Amino acid sequence: xxxxxxxxxxxxxxxxxxxxxxxxxxxxxxxxxxxxxxxxxxxxxxxxxxxxxxxxxxxxxxxxxxxxxxxxxxxxxxxxxxxxxxxxxxxxxxxxxxxxxxxxxxxxxxxxxxxxxxxxxxxxxxxxxxxxxxxxxxxxxxxxxxxxxxxxxxxxxxxxxxxxxxxxxxxxxxxxxxxxxxxxxxxxxxxxxxxxxxxxxxxxxxxxxxxxxxxxxxxxxxxxxxxxxxxxx
Amino acid sequence: xxxxxxxxxxxxxxxxxxxxxxxxxxxxxxxxxxxxxxxxxxxxxxxxxxxxxxxxxxxxxxxxxxxxxxxxxxxxxxxxxxxxxxxxxxxxxxxxxxxxxxxxxxxxxxxxxxxxxxxxxxxxxxxxxxxxxxxxxxxxxxxxxxxxxxxxxxxxxxxxxxxxxxxxxxxxxxxxxxxxxxxxxxxxxxxxxxxxxxxxxxxxxxxxxxxxxxxxxxxxxxxxxxxxxxxxxx
Numbered sequence: 001x002x003x004x005x006x007x008x009x010x011x012x013x014x015x016x017x018x019x020x021x022x023x024x025x026x027x028x029x030x031x032x033x034x035x036x037x038x039x040x041x042x043x044x045x046x047x048x049x050x051x052x053x054x055x056x057x058x059x060x061x062x063x064x065x066x067x068x069x070x071x072x073x074x075x076x077x078x079x080x081x082x083x084x085x086x087x088x089x090x091x092x093x094x095x096x097x098x099x100x101x102x103x104x105x106x107x108x109x110x111x112x113x114x115x116x117x118x119x120x121x122x123x124x125x126x127x128x129x130x131x132x133x134x135x136x137x138x139x140x141x142x143x144x145x146x147x148x149x150x151x152x153x154x155x156x157x158x159x160x161x162x163x164x165x166x167x168x169x170x171x172x173x174x175x176x177x178x179x180x181x182x183x184x185x186x187x188x189x190x191x192x193x194x195x196x197x198x199x200x201x202x203x204x205x206x207x208x209x210x211x212x213x214x215x216x217x218x219x220x221x222x223x224x225x226x227x228x229x230x231x232x233x
Numbered sequence: 234x235x236x237x238x239x240x241x242x243x244x245x246x247x248x249x250x251x252x253x254x255x256x257x258x259x260x261x262x263x264x265x266x267x268x269x270x271x272x273x274x275x276x277x278x279x280x281x282x283x284x285x286x287x288x289x290x291x292x293x294x295x296x297x298x299x300x301x302x303x304x305x306x307x308x309x310x311x312x313x314x315x316x317x318x319x320x321x322x323x324x325x326x327x328x329x330x331x332x333x334x335x336x337x338x339x340x341x342x343x344x345x346x347x348x349x350x351x352x353x354x355x356x357x358x359x360x361x362x363x364x365x366x367x368x369x370x371x372x373x374x375x376x377x378x379x380x381x382x383x384x385x386x387x388x389x390x391x392x393x394x395x396x397x398x399x400x401x402x403x404x405x406x407x408x409x410x411x412x413x414x415x416x417x418x419x420x421x422x423x424x425x426x427x428x429x430x431x432x433x434x435x436x437x438x439x440x441x442x443x444x445x446x447x448x449x450x451x452x453x454x455x456x457x458x459x460x461x462x463x464x465x466x467x
Contacts, residue, residue: 078427
């Protein structure tokens with residue numbers, strides 16, 4: 001029978017897990033920023049339906065959505081040395097080469113989903129809203145700032161929160177290229193100290209708490225965005 | 234470009250069937266995992282989703298905890314649980330079975346949510362009519378709610394199945410020789426053509442997913458759906 005020894009989580013193994021958790025958080029934060037930026041750009045482009053860009057945006061979104069994130073991570077990690085110039089690789093090495101590759105791959109993968117969410121959100125705003133804004137004489141920037149964005153945020157927020165949770169979970173894939181995030185540390189504790197069950201339990205609890213807090217934060221934000229909403233009977 | 238190094242006869246054969254007849258791998262194993270995964274996770278998802286929708290209070294709580302727990306941890310962690318934890322307690326594990334169990338449990342949680350939303354989309358009048366002509370709750374679920382809910386959830390199911398196919402790539406992290414693992418082996422042996430090898434992998438996954446979503450798209454037509462549904466109902 002296996003004897004649990006939870007005290008290992010207070011020792012050096014615990015420190016490994018904490019450093020791994022910090023790495024996971026960094027990875028998720030950086031990839032999320034990249035995914036949101038790229039996703040908003042591509043979402044707006046797909047929505048605007050500018051002729052020549054249409055097939056490019058379609059291919060980008062479909063290709064990123066229909067290929068496994070893990071293979072994308074491997075692709076960018078192993079191909080970057082061939083594709084990028086040597087100077088860029090030296091710069092990336094400063095930040096950790098595997099770390100940069102993981103951010104890039106996860107950012108691109110999730111940007112495709114964000115783009116679809118944004119496009120759906122923009123499509124969900126009725127045309128009458130733009131026409132009304134024009135009719136009362138709002139400028140373009142005023143229309144975007146006070147008509148479009150508030151409605152868009154409210155519509156896309158729940159889906160974006162789901163996407164953030166999914167991105168956070170996918171950071172675990174970065175262990176394939178040796179990023180020392182929390183799942184990697186759990187594997188290390190498993191094969192170096194034979195305490196895999198304790199480590200996996202800690203990791204599971206970490207992800208559970210992290211993802212549920214992101215979801216809770218999403219609820220708070222949604223209430224914040226909806227506070228000016230008046231329901232017209 | 235070193236395409237001629239990557240697309241040799243031997244490499245292509247390994248990508249498609251792995252080291253068959255010694256060991257099945259490559260695209261064949263990926264498709265096998267996907268097929269079994271889709272069937273099992275759909276069945277489990279139907280059960281959990283139905284319990285969450287119409288079960289008694291304790292069953293609803295159990296189903297909700299199951300869904301919320303599994304949706305908030307990464308599949309990779311689940312695969313590691315299934316593969317590395319049982320030996321600590323004296324049970325041998327097999328790679329194929331571990332990946333399959335983890336994938337089915339994980340995807341069933343998502344499919345349960347899809348099923349629940351499908352059940353919520355069944356018009357109340359249909360259920361009331363079924364009750365009025367004296368159908369039991371099992372008959373209501375199977376003959377009235379299931380056909381309506383299944384048709385309504387085809388698009389959502391498609392995206393779940395595509396995710397499942399993509400997720401089979403995680404199996405390579407415990408050394409199962411499916412498509413990604415074979416690609417990695419080819420890359421390790423060549424060392425000179427990473428772009429070509431991984432671009433090939435991405436292309437293969439893209440085509441597989443395209444085929445899967447094309448098949449599912451045909452089910453969005455009511456007549457095709459009815460024909461397929463009646464075939465399986467028999």
